[in-house]
Amino acid sequence: MLLAIDIGNTHTVIGVYEGETLAADWRLASVTHRTADENWLTIKSFCLDARIDPARISAVGISSVVPDLTFVYEHLARKHFHVEPLTVSGALDLGMRIQYHDPSAVGADRLCNAVAGFARYGGPLIIIDFGTATTYDVLSAQGDYLGGVITLGLESMASELHRRAAKLPRVELRFPPQAIGQDTVASMQSGIMLGTVDALEGMIARIRSELGAQARVIATGGLARVVAQHTKSIERVEPSLVLDGIRLICTRAGKT
Numbered sequence: 001m002l003l004a005i006d007i008g009n010t011h012t013v014i015g016v017y018e019g020e021t022l023a024a025d026w027r028l029a030s031v032t033h034r035t036a037d038e039n040w041l042t043i044k045s046f047c048l049d050a051r052i053d054p055a056r057i058s059a060v061g062i063s064s065v066v067p068d069l070t071f072v073y074e075h076l077a078r079k080h081f082h083v084e085p086l087t088v089s090g091a092l093d094l095g096m097r098i099q100y101h102d103p104s105a106v107g108a109d110r111l112c113n114a115v116a117g118f119a120r121y122g123g124p125l126i127i128i129d130f131g132t133a134t135t136y137d138v139l140s141a142q143g144d145y146l147g148g149v150i151t152l153g154l155e156s157m158a159s160e161l162h163r164r165a166a167k168l169p170r171v172e173l174r175f176p177p178q179a180i181g182q183d184t185v186a187s188m189q190s191g192i193m194l195g196t197v198d199a200l201e202g203m204i205a206r207i208r209s210e211l212g213a214q215a216r217v218i219a220t221g222g223l224a225r226v227v228a229q230h231t232k233s234i235e236r237v238e239p240s241l242v243l244d245g246i247r248l249i250c251t252r253a254g255k256t
Helices: 034-050 067-081 108-123 156-166 184-211 224-228 241-254
Strands: 003-009 013-018 021-029 059-064 125-130 131-137 145-154 216-221
Touching: 003 067, 003 241, 013 034, 013 241, 021 034, 021 241, 034 067, 059 067, 059 108, 059 145, 059 241, 108 131, 108 145, 108 216, 108 241, 125 184, 125 224, 125 241, 131 184, 145 156, 145 184, 156 184, 184 224, 216 224, 216 241
Parallel strands: 003 059, 125 216
Antiparallel strands: 003 013, 013 021, 125 131, 131 145
């Protein structure tokens, strides 16, 4: 069995694979002050609750954008699972050419999305990940990683509006009934939610124009389903795309 760990700025998603099947997955806060032993107890509890024997886990794959937590989970893998973890980076053989000027600068989660997305859908492909940042990753018809777009995520936009403007409240991330808000909360929700959809549709059109191809569009991340219900531009939602990418990369590296 494979333990796949996706460490994001806000949340860490953990999944256990039995072969190609995602047997169970969990989401917890990305807290940097927890030790490897504390995280081990949490993972062990999750596994036992799902009737998974942690002793059956024979490989650990890690995608991380938080260096401090990368070290913690690598230490956890060595101490409690007695395996050398595979940590995803642009330096690995991913089976695709990375056309970023500096391949090591591409986030591990974006690489995992690209590997899993192309394996499932082929190319050309646009992958939108709704996380702390909203990212767009673009793949050619041949599976080359061409680059992409990074912008503020929905939660980040809401937090920044509240933080930087004294009279603007925290708001729930839901779609308003109309674009013209008739109170402050509805006005903010319109700008955040409907503004994100309009920006998304415009960005997809720009990317397709630059590619000269009608690339497919898939989405992942915590708020992907919410946004996908309000635009026809997103064709499919894949909640476990990063975890699937970790699994595929580990398989290619001979870890599973």
